[in-house]
Amino acid sequence: xxxxxxRNMQKPTGAFVGASWAALFIGSGAYLFGLWNADMQLxxxxxxxxxxxxxxFASVSLQKSVRDKLEGIHVTGIYYxxxxxxxxxxxxxxxxxxxxxxxxxxxxxxxxxxYLLALFASIAVQKNIRDIxxxxxxxxxxxxxxxxxxxxxxxxxxxxxxRQGEEK
Numbered sequence: 001x002x003x004x005x006x007r008n009m010q011k012p013t014g015a016f017v018g019a020s021w022a023a024l025f026i027g028s029g030a031y032l033f034g035l036w037n038a039d040m041q042l043x044x045x046x047x048x049x050x051x052x053x054x055x056x057f058a059s060v061s062l063q064k065s066v067r068d069k070l071e072g073i074h075v076t077g078i079y080y081x082x083x084x085x086x087x088x089x090x091x092x093x094x095x096x097x098x099x100x101x102x103x104x105x106x107x108x109x110x111x112x113x114x115y116l117l118a119l120f121a122s123i124a125v126q127k128n129i130r131d132i133x134x135x136x137x138x139x140x141x142x143x144x145x146x147x148x149x150x151x152x153x154x155x156x157x158x159x160x161x162x163r164q165g166e167e168k
Contacts, residue, residue: 017128021121023120027114028118031052032049048097048111051115052118055118058089059087059119062083063127064130065083
């Protein structure tokens with residue numbers, strides 16, 4: 001990761017991590033609760049349910065691709081493009097579905113807002129998971145560099161395989 005990016009990054013606070021998870025559960029839960037109680041045919045419910053899953057997957061994939069590119073990890077252009085197209089398609093399909101739906105305008109707004117909250121929250125949760133993992137790896141690498149060789153923990157692999165230059 002580049003030095004500029006690393007200097008500006010901070011470990012996410014517990015409050016932000018909790019708020020992100022809460023937003024994901026509230027957005028997805030409200031959407032699914034509304035869908036469960038909706039007076040529509042089962043195939044319509046399946047359409048909206050599939051859109052939620054597709055949108056969540058697309059948003060997490062897009063966040064991962066953007067973050068990988070930011071950290072200098074190679075992301076193919078086709079995958080990056082597919083992520084963006086998937087987000088756009090999921091939003092357009094939701095818009096078309098809600099436009100043609102026969103329920104009240106307030107219900108349409110409810111579904112749209114719950115959907116957008118769930119997508120945004122999934123991006124925040126993915127970012128938090130990635131940031132926490134990054135800071136955990138940095139902490140482990142700093143601890144292992146500062147640990148004297150004699151205190152190095154012995155792994156299961158070291159017990160089974162001989163060290164370089166040693167015979168069985």
